[in-house]
Amino acid sequence: MGDSSRLISALKPFCDKIRSVVEAGSEIAVVTHLDADGITSGSIIATALARMGAKCAVRTVSDMTPAVIERMKAEDHEFYVITDLGGGMAAQFRKTLGYRWVVIDHHQIPEEEMLTDDAGQVMNAWKFGIDGGIEVPAGGMAYMVASALDRKNRDLSCIAVVSAVGDRQDQGDKRSFMGLNNEILEIAKSAGLVNVDLDIMLTGRETRPLHEALAFTSFPFIEGLTWNRDNCHAILKNAGIRLKDNGRWRVPAEFSQEEKSAVLDAIAKFVATANKTSTGVINDLIGYVYTLAGEDKRSQLRDAREFATLLNACGRIGKPGVGVAICMGDRNAMLTAGEEISVQYRTTLRNYISTIFSEKWRVTDDGTSAFVNGDGLVAQDMLGAVSSLLSGSPTLAGRLVFARTLAQDGTYKFSSRKSLGCVSKANLGLVIRHCAESVKGTGGGHAAAAGCRIPATSLDPFLSCLKAAVNDEKFAAS
Numbered sequence: 001m002g003d004s005s006r007l008i009s010a011l012k013p014f015c016d017k018i019r020s021v022v023e024a025g026s027e028i029a030v031v032t033h034l035d036a037d038g039i040t041s042g043s044i045i046a047t048a049l050a051r052m053g054a055k056c057a058v059r060t061v062s063d064m065t066p067a068v069i070e071r072m073k074a075e076d077h078e079f080y081v082i083t084d085l086g087g088g089m090a091a092q093f094r095k096t097l098g099y100r101w102v103v104i105d106h107h108q109i110p111e112e113e114m115l116t117d118d119a120g121q122v123m124n125a126w127k128f129g130i131d132g133g134i135e136v137p138a139g140g141m142a143y144m145v146a147s148a149l150d151r152k153n154r155d156l157s158c159i160a161v162v163s164a165v166g167d168r169q170d171q172g173d174k175r176s177f178m179g180l181n182n183e184i185l186e187i188a189k190s191a192g193l194v195n196v197d198l199d200i201m202l203t204g205r206e207t208r209p210l211h212e213a214l215a216f217t218s219f220p221f222i223e224g225l226t227w228n229r230d231n232c233h234a235i236l237k238n239a240g241i242r243l244k245d246n247g248r249w250r251v252p253a254e255f256s257q258e259e260k261s262a263v264l265d266a267i268a269k270f271v272a273t274a275n276k277t278s279t280g281v282i283n284d285l286i287g288y289v290y291t292l293a294g295e296d297k298r299s300q301l302r303d304a305r306e307f308a309t310l311l312n313a314c315g316r317i318g319k320p321g322v323g324v325a326i327c328m329g330d331r332n333a334m335l336t337a338g339e340e341i342s343v344q345y346r347t348t349l350r351n352y353i354s355t356i357f358s359e360k361w362r363v364t365d366d367g368t369s370a371f372v373n374g375d376g377l378v379a380q381d382m383l384g385a386v387s388s389l390l391s392g393s394p395t396l397a398g399r400l401v402f403a404r405t406l407a408q409d410g411t412y413k414f415s416s417r418k419s420l421g422c423v424s425k426a427n428l429g430l431v432i433r434h435c436a437e438s439v440k441g442t443g444g445g446h447a448a449a450a451g452c453r454i455p456a457t458s459l460d461p462f463l464s465c466l467k468a469a470v471n472d473e474k475f476a477a478s
């Protein structure tokens, strides 16, 4: 596990650089990724900068490409803070933007980029021996910078907790945090901002009737229950669970431990009969839940996972600004807009997943890897959400999931995930980067989640490369 003391020493000169840019009155563009980690990291830094009196604006992009760098140059901002993007691209930034930029990120970068960062512009977890795949996301790195800029920014630790669950870094025992994420969580807990409990991880623990909460829970994705309110109601009612109290629906938080065990038994029985699998779905449903104590009891922002889902929805549906506004404290019109976006996002995802499972030709499954064809169906910005959901499905348990879709620009976009229960040693970030580069595409990521874009004409060689690389020791996770 990484040693955050090296990171802490590097933060001082990094923050001095940011302070001098702000003091010079420079106008700053924060450029970030449009997923939950991108929105949280960009917002944390923008909040810290705004509190210093800086002139800054946040802009989100779906990938950092040479074309985006050119556009940044054309817009000619005085300084750029790039978050959750740009790993491995320092040389291109230097060539195009000179020294007017810094990157705050957690994606694995080539050693060369660490060794050539003489001006200290790259604040990346891996430089300090911290595993950016499981110990800290960009939101946590941005939080470290923000709290080093000013201790007052420690109130942003709860947004860093949202980034960690949003980036699926809750990978310790029972979905606990590890490494630097845990250190940040402790700060949030001791400030009374976040409470942690072991519970059934239902979506809407404090806000929805139990059967609805179960139907809205998509990780793990339980075929027949996820998004199927009627089935959820039926199995719980048949199990004799008291769903109403004086005519009012009871929410999951109101159920006793004993009742919760009965709920889990009912789910287990359904999974065993309907899906004929004995995956650890029940185990996957129990884990630590992270509650943002300062949020309204009836709000979707109270549960860190639901907060992150809302941010993802904002980014994927094309309204990332709403997510940024919410992270920066807007709780009125923007929260209402965010909730509407969430509904739209869930409906879209539900249609995608049911089409994928009903049109059998879309899934090719050899038992180790499942290739999912989203051509003509899945919008490119939604692909990552689709592969994440599929990776929580009992049907694809244990597989490496490779989802693809044909993008509007004629390239193929791929998104890969390790499913629940996957024992493959492959490091998907290394596999995807290698195979994408072998066909002149770009991509990368982490051991358990990665993505890329490749030329459409290279589909067959890319797929052959993937099939070989997942079994190649060279690309195994260390």
Ligand code: C5P
Pocket (backbone or CB within 6 Å): 063, 107, 383, 384, 385, 387, 414, 415, 416, 442, 443, 444, 445, 446, 449, 450, 451, 452, 453
């Ligand atoms: O797009 P998707 O959600 O599948 O991405 C999974 C991970 O792979 C993310 O952490 C993302 O930043 C990384 N990725 C990358 N290069 C790409 C696409 C994704 O490094 N072109």
